[in-house]
Amino acid sequence: MYFLSRELYFPSVYNASPEGIVAIGGDLTTERLLLAYRSGIFPWFEDDEPILWWSPPERMVLFFEELKISKSMRNVINRGIFKITYNTAFKEVITNCRSISRNGQDGTWITEDMIQAYTRLHELGYAKSVEVWQDNELVGGLYGIDLGTVFCGESMFSKVSNASKIAFIALAQKLKRENYRILDCQVHNSHLESLGAREIDRETFIEIITN
Known part of the structure; x- marks a missing residue:
């Protein structure tokens, strides 16, 4: 190692x-984090662990033409009950991603040091967020690292049903319009698989982000 x-x-x-x-x-540091993401690597560790840097053999990604929006989700979107914004409440999004309760998890990998580091990246324009609002309350969102042609999703949260899916769909559609190559989802997640994300091998992923 x-x-x-x-x-x-x-x-x-x-x-x-x-x-x-x-x-x-x-x-x-900002420099190390940017080098990591540009190399296909991301940090993932808990408070009582040293920093662990990962590039899994199988990478979960979304190719935008494969985005799946179910009929029920289209109905939710068309009802207009959610408002979507971008980069207006980054700190609130990452803090909610840290504190939200998740099935099968006792704690979180988003440490205080991580929040500070990604907030610095946000201030420099590299870390970005999607916010989902309902009745002027932040009810969902996600954040990640923007490499210019690839968006590396880090975490998402939802306080009401469908809010995180709404954030993901809105981001995917925005990135497609802006001619991004893929949305990196890092590791397998059945929630994202239902939206069209799938695993590709490491070599293919590295080729996409470096060419």
Whole structure:
């Protein structure tokens, strides 16, 4: 296993462990985080762990032409009960992603250090958010890293039914209009699979984000 020093460097993703760990340690500076995402790597760890850097052998992504919107979701969208905004409440979105209760999870991987690091990235225009509002209350959203042609989704939350799906669909449609290549969803998630996301192998993913 490769342990990072202060040097701004990551080993090849093809040297990752079988489960996908590329390196351990390092820091969450803006420069290191951007290098990681541009290399197909993302941090994922808990408060009591060192920083773990991942590039899993199978990557969950959405190709925009494969976006699935069910009839029931189309009805929800057409009713106009939700308002969508972009980058108006980043800190609130990431904080809600941290605090929201999730089935099968005791805690969260979004540490206070992570919130500070991604807020810095947001201030520099790299980390972006989608907000879903109902009756002027923030009820759902997501955030991630914008690489210009690829959006790397990090986390989402929902306080009412369908709110996170609405955020995902709105973002996917926006990125398609802006000619992005894919929406990176990182690891398998049945929630996102129902919206059309699927797994591709690491090599294909790296080829997409680096060419």
